[in-house]
Amino acid sequence: MRPTGIEIMVDYLAAGLDPQKSIIFLQSQVPEHAELHLLLSMVTPLGWLERVPTYKEALENVKDKDLHTYGFLGYPVLQTADIVIYSKEGTPLVVPVGEDQVSHVELSREIVRRFNSFYEVRLSDEAFAAARQANLVRLLMFAYVPQASRLALHPLTPEAKTTVLSEIRRSIVKEGLDNFLARVSEYKEVMALLRIDKVLCEPEAMLTQTPRIPGLDGRKMSKSYGNAIALSESDADIRAKTKVMVTDPARKRRSDPGNPDVCPVYDWHKLFSPPETLKWSAEGCRTAGIGCIECKAAMADNLIKWIAPIRERRVEYEKNPRRVLELIDAGSKRARVEAVKTMARVREAVFGWERKRKELSGGGTAAGA
Numbered sequence: 001m002r003p004t005g006i007e008i009m010v011d012y013l014a015a016g017l018d019p020q021k022s023i024i025f026l027q028s029q030v031p032e033h034a035e036l037h038l039l040l041s042m043v044t045p046l047g048w049l050e051r052v053p054t055y056k057e058a059l060e061n062v063k064d065k066d067l068h069t070y071g072f073l074g075y076p077v078l079q080t081a082d083i084v085i086y087s088k089e090g091t092p093l094v095v096p097v098g099e100d101q102v103s104h105v106e107l108s109r110e111i112v113r114r115f116n117s118f119y120e121v122r123l124s125d126e127a128f129a130a131a132r133q134a135n136l137v138r139l140l141m142f143a144y145v146p147q148a149s150r151l152a153l154h155p156l157t158p159e160a161k162t163t164v165l166s167e168i169r170r171s172i173v174k175e176g177l178d179n180f181l182a183r184v185s186e187y188k189e190v191m192a193l194l195r196i197d198k199v200l201c202e203p204e205a206m207l208t209q210t211p212r213i214p215g216l217d218g219r220k221m222s223k224s225y226g227n228a229i230a231l232s233e234s235d236a237d238i239r240a241k242t243k244v245m246v247t248d249p250a251r252k253r254r255s256d257p258g259n260p261d262v263c264p265v266y267d268w269h270k271l272f273s274p275p276e277t278l279k280w281s282a283e284g285c286r287t288a289g290i291g292c293i294e295c296k297a298a299m300a301d302n303l304i305k306w307i308a309p310i311r312e313r314r315v316e317y318e319k320n321p322r323r324v325l326e327l328i329d330a331g332s333k334r335a336r337v338e339a340v341k342t343m344a345r346v347r348e349a350v351f352g353w354e355r356k357r358k359e360l361s362g363g364g365t366a367a368g369a
């Protein structure tokens with residue numbers, strides 16, 4: 001394990017996450033994430049990934065690393081796998097995120113929708129075996145197959161079934177499963193031909209109370225931009241770093257009134273300072289009653305106060321890395337139980353080996369995939 005895994009866990013624990021209430025785990029200890037990533041990457045169009053705003057932004061901003069790899073481009077696919085591997089039918093899948101991550105969750109929804117379009121719908125083995133030509137033709141017409149009535153679908157061989165299924169899936173991928181079902185659902189006999197097995201849930205973004213926290217330089221806060229403050233940093237480092245924080249760019253001189261709403265320092269005040277300091281900062285800024293130096297110093301005082309107990313707990317956990325590793329192992333074990341269940345469902349939807357086994361042992365008819 002890279003040492004950062006333990007360090008990040010130490011930060012989580014010090015910040016107050018309780019491993020009894022939250023399952024905290026290491027992705028690399030749950031190999032099912034990588035497997036789901038691979039399968040999702042097969043259905044994700046390249047253009048979707050190239051258009052992700054944070055991808056383009058990082059290519060423009062990060063110059064000391066080569067980001068031209070699939071690993072970096074495909075990161076949103078891995079992120080999707082990380083989220084939806086914990087899908088449970090009937091349970092909303094909610095992801096608490098900052099503003100800049102909302103588009104990633106939206107992309108995850110698109111990827112899941114596309115994956116489900118391919119694999120959620122099958123033909124019912126029993127209904128297909130007894131299907132009337134008229135209903136099969138109607139189904140193909142719903143899938144916009146030209147001259148469906150002229151297709152020779154009988155005898156109902158596995159090949160005929162594959163043809164029908166691939167036409168339906170092609171149509172569903174194009175228009176979306178909900179739209180397809182909305183058109184088909186009133187024809188009960190046609191609907192009876194379909195089997196819909198829920199595979200993965202579409203995640204939803206939940207904005208946190210502070211959906212946007214800018215970095216020291218006003219850009220998105222990111223370790224790769226070097227514009228963040230670590231929980232382990234000393235008071236002196238915090239003061240030195242916040243002293244040079246970007247402020248309202250229009251406030252050039254001490255006598256110029258400023259606008260706290262466009263100032264990263266004020267965003268940080270909102271996180272760490274009490275209401276009276278917030279009021280003092282906003283009013284002082286707008287009236288030029290205070291200077292940026294004293295405003296930043298007040299914010300740094302409150303940040304240091306906020307961080308002090310976390311840093312103390314951090315030191316305690318740092319002294320006991322073995323205990324931290326035990327907590328990671330225990331959390332990863334718990335997470336894996338759920339990931340294994342999802343992957344069993346996903347593998348069956350994609351490859352259909354259980355159905356095939358049943359069919360070959362005489363326990364069913366032709367596989368639906």
Ligand code: SF4
Pocket residue numbers: 247248251258259260263264265266281284285286290291292293295296
């Ligand atoms: S006074 Fe404070 S809020 Fe206003 S621009 Fe300066 S640092 Fe920002």
